[in-house]
Each structure stands twice: as C-alpha cells, then as structure tokens.
Amino acid sequence: MEPELPTIFSAKRTSFVRSSVIREILKLTVENSDLLSFAGGLPNPHLLSKDVLSSVMESVVRENRNIALQYGDSSGYLPLRNQITKGLTDVPWISSDSITITHGSQQGLDILGKMFMDSDTNVLLEDPVYLGALQAFSPYHPQFFTVPMETDGPNLFWLEEILSQNKIHIFYANPSYQNPSTYTWSVEKRKQIASLLDEKEIILIEDEAYRYLDFEGNVYPSVSSFRKRRDLTFVLGSFSKILSPGFRLGWTVVPDVYRSLFTAIKQGNDLNSNQFSQVVVSKLLEVLDWNEHLRSIQIFYSEKKETLVSLLKEYLPEAKFSDPEGGMFLWVEYPKVSPKELMKQCLASGVAMVPGSEFSPANKSSSQFRMNFSFLGKEEMEVGVKRIAKVYRDINT
Ligand SMILES: Cc1ncc(COP(=O)(O)O)c(C=O)c1O
Structure with missing residues (x-):
C-alpha cells in the first residue's frame, strides 16, 4: 500500500500570504556572486563608523x-x-x-x-x-x-x-x-x-x-x-x-x-x-554627531543616485524616470518591452532589478522597474547598466 502523502495543515489566512520576489533575488545574489543586483534596498554598511x-x-x-x-x-x-x-x-x-x-x-x-x-x-x-x-x-x-x-x-x-x-x-x-x-x-x-x-x-x-x-x-x-x-x-x-x-x-x-x-x-x-x-x-x-552623520549618508546616496542617473542617460536613453529628491531607488520605465521578458533575460545575463508588478496588490503588469543605487559600487553599476542595455536592445531588434 502506498504511504499516504502528508497533508499540510495551515490556517486559512496563509492562503493570502505573499512571497517577495526581492527576497528571492537576494538569495540568488548570495548564491551567484556574478549577479549584479539593483534589486535589494540595502543600505551601505560602511556608513556607520x-x-x-x-x-x-x-x-x-x-x-x-x-x-x-x-x-x-x-x-x-x-x-x-x-x-x-x-x-x-x-x-x-x-x-x-x-x-x-x-x-x-x-x-x-x-x-x-x-x-x-x-x-x-x-x-x-x-x-x-x-x-x-x-x-x-x-x-x-x-x-x-x-x-x-x-x-x-x-x-x-x-x-x-x-x-x-x-x-x-x-x-x-x-x-x-x-x-x-x-x-x-x-x-x-x-x-x-x-x-x-x-x-x-x-x-x-x-x-x-x-x-x-x-x-x-x-x-x-x-x-x-x-x-x-x-x-x-x-x-x-x-x-x-x-x-x-x-x-x-x-x-x-x-x-x-x-x-x-x-x-x-x-x-x-x-x-x-x-x-x-x-x-x-x-x-x-x-x-555620534547626528547632523554630521545624517549629512554624510545623504551626500553618499546623492552621489550614488547621480551615478546611476548618468549611466542610464548614457547607455539607455530610452529609459524614463523622474529624478528623485531622496531615498534609495530610481523608478524606471522601460518602454516597448514585455516586463516579464526583460526581467527573465536580465537575470539570465547576470543583472537583477524588481518588476513594478511586485508593488501592486493585484500584481498588475507595469513597465516600471525599481532600481536600487545605494549598494553597488560605481564600476559594478556601469557593468550592470550595460548588461540591461544589451538585453533591452536584443529584445527590441
Ligand atoms: C517603506 C518601508 N517601510 C518599512 C520598511 C521596513 O524597514 P525596517 O523593518 O528595516 O525598519 C522598509 C524597508 O525597506 C521600507 O522600505
């Protein structure tokens, strides 16, 4: 006689639990050191002395x-x-x-x-x-x-x-x-x-x-x-x-x-x-000298943001975004491509960002992606943006 499969017992509310693509991508980043990730929202650990x-x-x-x-x-x-x-x-x-x-x-x-x-x-x-x-x-x-x-x-x-x-x-x-x-x-x-x-x-x-x-x-x-x-x-x-x-x-x-x-x-x-x-x-x-501490974080993130903005302008002028006043992300629209395809091909090419559908209660499709700029170094960001640009052009030709 076949042994009975164990049934998973759980409360009704667990059927509404959402998983997070971001945490999945973080896992991939740990497993694959060549993956350049704009996906997380990771503050930079070196900002605390x-x-x-x-x-x-x-x-x-x-x-x-x-x-x-x-x-x-x-x-x-x-x-x-x-x-x-x-x-x-x-x-x-x-x-x-x-x-x-x-x-x-x-x-x-x-x-x-x-x-x-x-x-x-x-x-x-x-x-x-x-x-x-x-x-x-x-x-x-x-x-x-x-x-x-x-x-x-x-x-x-x-x-x-x-x-x-x-x-x-x-x-x-x-x-x-x-x-x-x-x-x-x-x-x-x-x-x-x-x-x-x-x-x-x-x-x-x-x-x-x-x-x-x-x-x-x-x-x-x-x-x-x-x-x-x-x-x-x-x-x-x-x-x-x-x-x-x-x-x-x-x-x-x-x-x-x-x-x-x-x-x-x-x-x-x-x-x-x-x-x-x-x-x-x-x-x-x-x-801590609190004002000085905050100012150093703000300046650091501001410079990082400038780097990503100028890289996108240089390599991917098709990408649309508004220049933020603060924070750790750019909200970037990649027009004329299927977001699913872009996400899939980017991951296969060793670069990650988060698709906009993740930020909608009904997972509504979106041509926007969230890109974090606080974590990667300048050279890594450049390689990452070039990878995205190549994927974007390949899909569009
Ligand atoms: C808007 C917002 N709220 C809350 C949190 C949770 O932050 P924590 O639990 O680290 O304080 C985050 C984390 O990224 C966030 O982006």
Missing part, C-alpha cells in the same frame, strides 16, 4: 550588561524612546509614552495589520505600494483600494472620488521618497490630505522609513503633524536607513487609546525588541 561602533559596543558590554543582556520593557528602552521623542519625529503631541520600539518598522506594520484588518476592512494604498506592507497586511485579507500617484503625491481628484464612494477605514502611506517610486508628497498635498482624513475619520499609518534620506538635507513635515485626529494617527520610523538594518530597530507612534492593545500584540510577537540593540543604538545616538 567601525571605530565608533566598536567602542560603543565595548562600553555597553562593560557598563550596561545587566540591562543590555536582560528582557526589557515591551514598549522599549526608555532612554531610546526619549531620544526618539526629542529628535526623530515632528509629531507635536507625543511623549516617550507614545513610542513603542519595534523589531524594525516592519513589525509595526505587522502589529497594525493584526490590530485593524479583517476581510471587511477597507485599506487604501498608494499605487505602487511598499511590498513589505502588502506582505504584512495580506494575511488578514482586507479589501485593498489604490490611489494613483503623481510625482508630488496622490492624485487628489481620484483620492476624493475613492473616499466619497467607499468607506475607507485605513490609509497606509509612505509620503517621503516612497519605496518603490521615490515620489515625495508636496507640503500642500500633505496638508490637504491630512484634513481630508480628519474629515472622513480615517486611520493614517504614515511610514517614515526614508524621512532623513533627502539629498539636500531637507526634512518634510509629516502628514501626521497636520492632523487634528491624533487618536487616528500612527507613525512608523526606522533606524535601518540611518544607522543599520542589522540592529532591526524601528518605532511606532501609537495613540493613547490603542497603546495597551498594541503592546499586548507585540508581547505575543516577541515580548520585547532586542534589548542589546536598543542599548547600543541609544549610546550611538549619544556619541
């Missing part, structure tokens, strides 16, 4: 071992929450009690999905949208709506249409140097949308992962800072792009009424965020 980091870690081990090697407060290490309150958010009404330190801002997305989303929750997203948010929200199978984006933010005509025709409960938005488009909402749109959300009583989840990555050193006021309904306003921040994703630390500004629920869900996830990382990051914030 080795010497400063070593001396901070040593002092944490010598002086703060009892705290750093212990379980901690589920809301996060208080000195770090105070530092975030003072210097890393512009939401005027908050105190350190409003901040919960999360395991990356990604955990904040996961907790908010668990907290608010069911199959009858209407969630508005930007189109395109950050893939990690789709991954966090999709298991709860909410109804997704999307608003078309312009280079200075959502198309207001469509936004008003959507809000007037549907009861939207939540708007998830990434208004500064958005991943993947790097579009950045104008201050005027931020104000108008904040008041529209107040009027319609909509929860805003504002993702500020790239807040400090402006090439000129500007910082946009958050949409949340213009809102009156602070009880409906969540703001996510991250240390990944300004220190290192290796710490896996971010934070969520949580309104008073939701605080104990948010903390209880987090406790079910991980009890508390990595305590060792929190103490190290808190010390780093004390010893």
